[in-house]
Amino acid sequence: MSEGIGDAMGNREHSLPPGQVEVQAFRRFGLPWFTWRFPTDTESIAFDIVGDVARTLHVDAQWPGLPRVEQVSDFHCVTTWSNRGLRWSGVRFRDVHALLAVAEAGVAADAGFVVLRGQDGYRTSLPLADLLADDVLLADRLDGEPLSMEHGAPLRLVAPAHYGYKNVKHIAAIEFLRDGSRHRFPGPGFMEHPRARVAFQERGKYLPAAVYRALYRPLIGVTSWMARVFAERFRQRRSRENAR
């Protein structure tokens, strides 16, 4: 473990971003219709770098040559709950971009639109410029342990300045594109803001922030219940399969 770049953000004196409420427990969450979708492989870190690249790159080694970083950062779901002081570790997205995407996959210099894809079919995009920020990680550990299935095993994006829905879990592919016009969010278009910056309350694309808060807040309880119940069933199914 090396530098603690986010340590300054880990202190609890700072206030929450606008419209957010702190919760104590960090729970599995997501779009309601993704609570019953699961990753196929939570054990081995493996993803593809695709899109406008000279050659598709399959990454499956344990980060050869990439510096590991640890950071403490807060997590803000667009539905208004926030979790403070989460201790992640992994590698910086910036290093993956420079040392793997550019150097090995030969990503086009003008491919500024990035789609992140999860093993469960989830996907969302961010501008490359946002992903190159210091505090954006591809994390494989939380609190010193390998990521649990609930929190994105084997690998997830951590982008603390952007709402939770940009923090894709179970990463299967990173797609670098010149033209992002064919990207579709797996839900109604109004739900996905192209940047979703927490500080600016970019909760969604068309409606005012207060409308998103009023729409989403009542869904927190039932979504988090669904996320827990379906995860329990998934675990039972897995352990029955393994017992056979």
Ligand SMILES: Nc1nc2c(c(=O)[nH]1)N[C@H]1C(S)=C(S)[C@@H](COP(=O)(O)O)O[C@H]1N2
């Ligand atoms: N693959 C995948 N990533 C995802 C989601 C999802 O359903 N599938 N949901 C997003 C949403 S809306 C949130 S708030 C966070 C929740 O992260 P958590 O389950 O670790 O709390 O994951 C995000 N990343």
Ligand SMILES: [Mo]
């Ligand atoms: Mo979310």
